[in-house]
Amino acid sequence: MGSKRRKIIIRSLKIFGFSIVAILAFMILFPIIFQDAITARIKKELNKNLTSELYFDDSELTFFRHFPSLTLSLDGLDLKGSEPFEQKNFIKAKELSLSIDVFELVTTGRIDIDGIYLIESRINVQVDENGNPNYNVFVEKDESQLKNDSVEEVHLNLDIVQIEDAGLDYHDRSLNLKLKASNFNYKGKGNYIDSDVELRSLVKVGNIDFELENTQYFKDKVIEADLYTKYNSNSLSIIFEENELAVNNLNITFKGYVELLKEGYNVDLEISSQDSRLEDLFTALPPTYVTWKDKTEIKGNMDLQLRLKGSYVEAEKKQPDLFLEFLVDNGSISYQEAPIPLRDIYLDFKTSLPSLDIDQATIIADSISFKLNDDYVYAQMQTKGNPENLQISGWINTDLELGNLVRAIGVNDYELNGNLASDFTIDGTYNPSVALFPKTEGSLNWQNGRLLTPFYPNPISNINVQANILNTDGTNKGTVIKIPQGNFTFEEETFGFAANLENLDDLNYDVTAKGTLNISNIYRVFAVEDLEVDGKIKADLHLKGRQSDATKGNYDRLNNSGTLYLQNIATSSELLPKPFIIREGTFQFHQDEMAFQDFQGEYGSNKMLMNGYLKNVINYTLNDNEILQGKFRLESEKINTDEFILIAEGKTDTIPGAEITEIKTDTTNTEGIIQVPTDLDLVLELQVNSLLYEEIEVKDLQGILAIKDGGLVLKNGQLELIGARALMNGLYKNEGNEKAYFNYAIKLNEYDVKRAYEELELFRVLAPAAENAEGIVSVDYKIEGILDSQMQPVLESLEGGGTLLVKQVKLKGHKMMGAVSSKTQREQLNNPDLSEVEINSSLKNNILNIEQFKFKVKPFKLKMEGQTSLAGDLNLKMRIGLPPFGIIGIPIKVTGTSENPEIGLGKKTKDLEETLAENDSYSELDKAKMAALKDSINTDMSLDEIEALQAKLADMPEEEFYAVKNELPSKEIFIFKIDSLKPTDHTNPVNLKIVALDTIK
Structure with missing residues (x-):
């Protein structure tokens, strides 16, 4: 009996040993025999379904890497991204292993992938400024292709997905979003049904950073998750x-979906944290x-719910909707054992942001309250819309010692003190464009206040402000704002103010300020960026x-x-690249006028002294x-007009003479148009010793300069240009x-013609033949x-047109006269x-028409007339009168x-072809009124007279305008009205003609 049992045991051991040997032999030999075939089939399937290039260093089919699964391991994997990132890595991994169902492979010959293992990978997701991602690496398939997939030899039937030690770098430039994760571990088990993968996953991220719009929201965060997800390979x-x-x-639950387009x-995600601790x-x-929390004791209960729903498509300007609900109950905050903690914190807050558009935001704060001992804040508020059209309702009631609040929440860098008591109710719409103001009743009283910031060592102290506001009808007209008392002390200087403002549509004001x-x-106290001034105001x-x-x-x-004294004050305008600096000056107020005397100003390197007055202040x-x-x-010693030009790109300059700094434009590149403000109506009497425009210098400029309706007019300008005295009138818009x-x-x-050619670009354009001329000429x-x-x-x-008077000129190397001399064999005509x-001459459509003129070149008498183009084309007729009397001529x-003149005998020539400007959007009546502006200014008129005359001319019909024009007495006046002269085409140059009016009544 024992011998029989022994035989059974020995036979069993032999069978078991043989089975073990057979299994080991199978596990060793099977991958060796079938590796090439399986690798080729999987590689073929990958290449068929991928649009990007996939590389790997080596492959191995084995049972032993992820025992007992048969896995095909691709070592040194490198998958490139889709356009426009096709040259950069999308996924790079030490190992990608695909687990294969051995039973299906042996019995049917079909390759079923039931597991994926990604080891030590780096995933790089990139999205460009237009929303184009790099993860579109799969071939798009239609329905017929999807049906064919069912009979293919490689199938995905996942039971497990495992990622070990992965790194993720996500950069979406269209959203200015960055996400970086390291030590990412994932293990998911599930099954594959049709095109859906269902996975139960465990996730742990050792470190994650998240940045949006250059603001860092996550830094070194640890994340753990238990997830149940479905992944659809067709819809991604x-x-x-x-x-x-x-x-x-912080424990969070979330559900929803993300669909990659x-x-x-498309996204619909709901994130919530219920019954959590505020801490x-x-x-x-x-x-x-x-960092702040490490020094603060925080208590309380919290509920949080966030939902993001909708589509994000950059090309179609689509963005999802955002909804947020936040509830805090029984909260308290105490910073570093502050003597009085912030307690009984209650907050019930809801907001919605359709299409992530702040202008459509709705905010509902059903309750905001907290206590500091006997101090309190109670509030309720609802708003909808943007600051220019805001629906608002709510109330606030406070009685608070600000110093206790600052200490309780741990704002150590700031000191804020004083008792703040307020009581406001508000309900209605704020929309200044349609004169709406919400119904309001409220009061504010801040007593014994003090403010100290880390940006400046001295505080603003003794702050006392009382204010009341009342509106009973919901309009601007019904608004009353009263500040019966306001004062503060700063660096031993006291400033006091009071105001009573009624009816914002037609403001009835009573304001006093002294200090x-x-x-x-x-x-510096408030750390205002981009503008630092060393200025002072005394009122x-x-x-x-x-x-x-x-x-x-x-x-x-x-x-x-009253008076207002200013010193080193900077004022800026979007029309000008630099600030205007008031170095010193005193304004004297009387009714609607503000007079100033010996007012010293600077703009860039330009220094000015002004005396006069402003109205309608x-x-x-x-x-x-x-x-x-x-x-x-x-009055000014020197003005550089290039510094007034608005150009595209700039740098930060520093204005010398005081600590005044502002972001400005680099004036070394003078590309741009001088901007004339449209909200100024000024008449200036000029006395400028030197005025620069690019390479042109004008000296001893005197005259009248008017700025009105965005136009600039110079009248009776007397100046020295290229060493000669000139009289100039001009208009610029x-x-x-x-x-x-x-x-x-x-x-x-x-003037010296040689100097004019060298220094004036317009002269070189109109008179290119003067390049080698020398002598004295005059021009009108x-x-x-x-x-x-x-x-x-x-x-x-x-x-235009006018006269050139040649007093005495030597033409050296003149090509046309040299060619005539050569053709006629008359050496006297050369030089x-x-x-x-x-x-x-007259100029129009790129053609300069020269009237017949006579001149002598001993012993000849010559006549000349014809045309030249501004491009240098010639069409001239000349007669050379032969001695002794010039009766007989050639x-x-x-x-x-002009560079290559052609000389022939005869009189007939073909007119040069005119070049028309592309667009002329000004009517002749418009041009006539603009000319009236330029020709009718003088300094004897008051502003009231100017306004009356302007009003008379503004809407004058054409027939009446020209009738008045023809009957005008010879008295010059200033009329300016060109606000209607705005060409509709802003891209093409406009050919303009001004009909001059010498007088206007």
């Missing part, structure tokens, strides 16, 4: 069900709050009146008086559409920063046209001397170009 969608997540100590994604929320917040402010140090003002009285000229009803200050009027004398119209007349007596010329974005004339738009020659025709 991920569905989240029954998911739990822990971010540091070719140009974006745990701060462990998941950005680094700044985590001194050191503006530079006030700016002693009483302003009282109604806005409409100032508008209608009822100045006797106004009671505006109150209206201009209170209303964006009002015009500031004024008349004054401006810009259209945006791409184009400007100009019109000027110049009379320049006895009028010209108008368009300036391009580089402040250069558009040649086709130039139009001739000219004297007392008068040349009249007819000459000159064609070709």
Whole structure:
């Protein structure tokens, strides 16, 4: 019996040993035999379904890497991304292993992949500025292709997905979003049904950073998750069900889906944290709050719910909707054992952000409250819309010692003290464009206040402000704001103020201000960026009146008086690349006028002294559409106009003479149009010793400069140019920063033609033949046209005419006269001397028409007339009168170009082809009124007279305008009204013609 049992045991052991040997032999030999075939089939399937290149260093089919699964391992994997990132890695891994169902392989020959293992991988997800991602690496398939997939030899039937020690780098440039994760571990088990993968997953991320719009929200966070997800390989969608997540100590549940699109994604995600501790929320917040939490005791209960739903497609400007609900109950905060903790914190907050558009935001704060001992804050608020059209309702009631609040929440860098008591109710719509103001009743009282910031060592102290506001009808008209008392002390200087404001549509104001402010140090207290000033304001003002009285000229009803002293104050405008600096000056207020005397100003390197007055100051200050009027004398040693040009790119400059710094534009590149403000109506009497424009220097400039309706006019300008005295009248009006119209007349007596050619670009354009000339000439010329974005004339738009008087000129190397000399064999005509020659010409459509003129070149008498183009083409007729009396002459025709003139005998020539400007959007009536502006200015008129005359001309019909024009007495006046002269085409140059009016009544 024992022998029989022994035999059974031995036989069993032999069978077991043989089985073990057979299994081992199978596990060793099977991969060796079938590795090439299986690798080739899987590689074929991968290449068929991928659009990007897949590389790997080596492959191995084995049972032993992930025992007992048969796995095909691809070592040194490198998968490139899709366009536009096809040259960069999408996935790079030490190992990608595919687990294969051995039973299916042996019995059917079909390859079923039931597991994926990704080891030590780096996943790089990139999205460009237009929303194009690099993860579109799979071939898109239609329905017929998807049906064929069912009979293919490789199938995906996942039971397990395992990722070990992965790193993720996600950068979405269209959202300015960055996500980086390291030590990412994932283990998911599930099954594959049709095109859906269902996975139960365990996730742990050792370190994750998240940044959006250059703000870091996550830094070194630890994340653990238990997830149930579905992944659809056809739609590239991920569905989240029954998911739990822990971010540091904050437990979160979330569900929903994300569907990846070719140009974006669809999303519906709901994230919530219920019955959580308020303290745990701060462990998941950005680094700044985590550092603060380490020194703060936080208690309380919290519920949080966040939902993101909708589509993000950059090309279609689509963005998802955001919904947030946040509830805090029984909360308290105490920083570093503050003597009085913040307690009984209750917050019930809801907000929605359709399409992530802040202008459509709805905010509901059903309750906001907390206590500090006997101090309290209670509030309720609802808002909808943006600050320009805001629906708002709610109330707030406070009685609070600000110092206790600051200490309780641990704001150590700031000191804020004083008792703040307020009681406000508000309900209605704020929309200034339609004169709506919410119904409001409230009061504020801040007593014994003090403010100290880390940006400046001295505090603002003794702050006492009382304010009341009342509105009973929901309109601007029904608004009353009263500040019966306000004062503070800063650096031993006290500043006091009071105000009573009623009816925001037609402001009835009563404002007083008295004291001194050191503006530079006030700016430093609040750390105002981009502008630091070393300035001071000293005020002693009483302003009282109604806005409409100032508008209608009822100045006797106004009671505006007092003085305002300014020192080193910077004012900026979007039209100018630099700030205007008031170095020193005192304003004297009287009714609607603000007079100033010996007012010292700077703009860049330009220094100015001004005396005069401004009008309509109150209206201009209170209303964006009002015009500031004024008349004054401006004196300057030197003005550089290039510094007034608005250009595209700039750098930070420093203005010498005081600590005044601002972001400005680099004026070394003078591409741009000089911008003339449209809200100024000023008449300036000029006295400028030197004025620079690019390479041109004008000296001893005197005249009248008017700024009105975005135009600039120079009248009776007397100046020294290229060493000669000149009289100039001009008009300039810009259209945006791409184009400007100009019109000027110049009379320049006895100037050096060689110097003119070297220093004046316009002279080189109009008289290219003067390159080698020497001598004295005079010019009396009028010209108008368009300036391009580089402040250069558009040649086709130039139009004008005048006289050139040659007193004595030597023509050296003149190619045309040299060619005539050669053709006629008259050596005397080469390098001739000219004297007392008068040349009249007109310019239009790129053609300079020269009237017949006579001149002598001993012993010949010559006549010449014809055309030249601004491009240098010639069409001239010349007669050379032979000695002794010039009765017998040789007819000459000159064609070709100024560089290569062609000389022939005869008189007939073909007119040069005109080049028309591309667009002329100004009517003749418009041009006539613009000319009236330029020709009718003088300094004897008051601003009231100017306004009356302007009003008379503004809407005058064409027939009446020309009738008045023809019957005018010879008295010069100033009329300016060109606000209707706005060409509709802003890209093409405009050919303009001004019909001059010598007088207007």
